[in-house]
Amino acid sequence: MNLKYAAIAIAVMFATVHAAEEKPKANTQQDRLNKLNGLALGRVIYSGATLIDGTSAAPRSGMTIIVKDDRIEAVLPTTQLTAQQKDGARIVDVAGQYVLPGLIDSHVHYATNPDRPYAEAELKRNIYGGVTGVRDMAGDARELAGLSRDALLNRIPSPDVFYASLVAGPSFFKDPRTVVAALGTQPGTVPWLYAVDDKTKLPLAIAQARGTGATGMKIYANLPGTLVRKLIAEAKSQNFPVWTHMQVYPASPYDSLGATAISHVCMIARHVREQGKTAYGHNGEPSYQGLTAEDPGIKKYIAALAESGTIMDATLSVYKSEGPHCHIELAGDITRAMHKAGIKIIAGTDTDNTGEDAFPVVDHELEKLVKYVGFTPQEAIIAATANAAEALGKQKEFGTLEAGKYANMVFLQRDPLQDIANVRSVILTVKRGHEFARADYKFTPLPVHED
Template identity: 85%
Template sequence: MTFKKYTAIALALAALHATAHAADEEKPKANTQQARLDKSSGKALGRVIYRGATLIDGTAAAPRADMSIIVSDDRIEAVVPSAQLSDAQKAGARVVDVGGQYVLPGLIDSHVHYATNPDRPYAEAELRRNIYGGVTGVRDMAGDARELAGLSREALLNRIPSPDIFYASLVAGPSFFKDPRTVVAALGTQPGAVPWLYAVDDKTRLPLAVAQARGTGATGLKIYANLPGPLVRKLIAEANSQHFPVWTHMQVYPATPYDSLGATAVSHVCMIARHVREAGKSAYGHGGEPSYEGLTADDPGIRKYIAALVKSGTIMDATLSVYKTDGKHCHIDLAGDITRAMHAAGVKIIAGTDTDNTGDDPYPVLDGELEKLVKYAGFTPQQAITAATANAAEALGMQREFGTLVAGKAANMVFLQRDPLADIANVRSVVLTVKRGREYARADYKFTPLPAHED
């Protein structure tokens, strides 16, 4: 072999060695970059087995004792009887003993308002109380989307202790945007002319209006007030065609409750009572309510609407928490009676609060809504839980993502010390909340009264 050939071979071997060495060094670097990416995304890492709890999965299924939920990163890998855990499943996993506890899907409050009057300290305190109280998702039903987008991102990345936030972009008739709440929620801009608070009329290009609403990062379109029936129906049809959840007041005025049928969900059960007693009401407003004396869910006008609601498949956001016992407005007993009749007829009910909790209560306001569904609407505790889990996820259009505890869905769950099926008030016995695999131990929550807030 000549010196020239030897040199060529040596150089070739050196080049191959250098390439292999570089590749070997690149592997840990790539892994490090991926780890950093996972960390910055807020994604929980690793495998965890929550072993031994009684499973209440968010459906009508009977509870199952001594079950194990295997979580891989932010997803449920498997749900199996503890006795059937294999060595392969246990290998490398952190095991959390939850024997004697009860596990439910993470709860969802389907009607909140955290940015009608943006107040970041209050919102973060309320969100913190929710996540440490077992609430892993909230549906914000209109406010300043700029603020909500920021909160939603911080929650998703686990930079603040918070449920995931799914918010609405609102459309209404032009006359509604004199409402002072819209001025506050659009500060620096013109209410009615921004995509999260948008005025529509018969000249509006509806496909563009819905697309702009989606562009805010919203999860759904809220149809709010002062719109005629034909326009409400067109908005619902356009949102449905774009596969965008559409949420409305049951009655938008002057549109009737029947014009909102076909929406994903409608809010405020007593609006049908007001329609029956005040059919000619033409504009949104809370004042001057009629008498509801003697009215029940058996009224022919209410029964007719319930039948139409069943046929449409629209979900009902009852918001029992907004109805009181003072007799000045729709009474909680009447609201509960109508909700009971809807539920018995086959309407899916979701648990939304639409009311602030007291600042000195360490538990979520959603707990009270669940208690009202049981007390006033005759729900079983299991049916109330379904209203705040599986049904709520469906109203968000995210039933494939969460709402029940099955393999493949996000690891959103809450562990309770006491049986909520024996007493729905036991939803307050929270031990641990898990949201997308991240753990929020109740023992770590240091409650202080919430700051004063005006909506």
């Protein structure tokens, strides 16, 4: 009997050891899969920062953010942190720092003329400067898909890359930029640069755009108003964000109402002063002398835009204080009136930064929103976080700092609510749980890039 029980005990012991050996293997396999998927692993507690959460709520000092893998698990006062929550977690002391959602540049172009080294350098500058997302407003989707994938898998230091597939009238595809962005193919016939007319099967056109991996569809140029409105309606019926120029030509700015977001605030000024313009182009602009946001034509459009719920991508960075084009002062005046009417504004740049600047160009857009529009620093931050996420259709995933959303955030040394320029006092960027310490960024002037 004793021998029998001894044999059973030995068998149980071996089975237990075998089971104990198998469990770590399963975990190791899952860890490897998670790493292949670019998933940050483990629990990290960022303790003691002043929280600026991406909403209009007042900042809260002494706050802790708990991150599990790539998501925010909890946001709570540091005094409420429990021993159980601390158990097994890596604790990062961020006392005295300011934390806000990762910034989003809502208007970039990294593949109009595909240049991978330049794009990677720009993206690296962005992520180490507090930018966790960019919205690329159309280019070569083959290049953009590769950048987006590598960013998601954390194979390159980069914000998440969200991009557009573009549709326009057939005549637009003589534009040399489209030739470069479709090399090896015929522009106007590929799903990321697609020509549409009144014979196009619009559900298929939207489905093709989605099939490129794009986050949204951009309606660009040389289309009648009836077709613009139909494209917007079809995209929305497929729950696909649709982004347009404010004026597509010959369609009017009113035809773009109802899009998820529209770009370029001064297009309404040009429409008021040049209502007969029928084709896209920057040449021969009218005089804007004496024009303000109080012009009846501008006020009428702002009222319609506010009612539509469409978001405004003002792109103040493209406007200057001199020259024949719409000046930054007028752009700011119109944006101020839009903001006052309740229209949501996002921070898109549509311009390259200088190769010698070590910080993202979106920082300057935020400064312009404060200087020329009269935004408070907090309102400027909302434009580059919560509002930007909504324009992407990703407001449930990021844009504010709250439990369940991706761990996309930036820690600053100085208070950005006192001076918006303090967004450059970056100590640490976190994107989907991955850390990018500013001290690790070795800036070198960016390579020369030609559009």
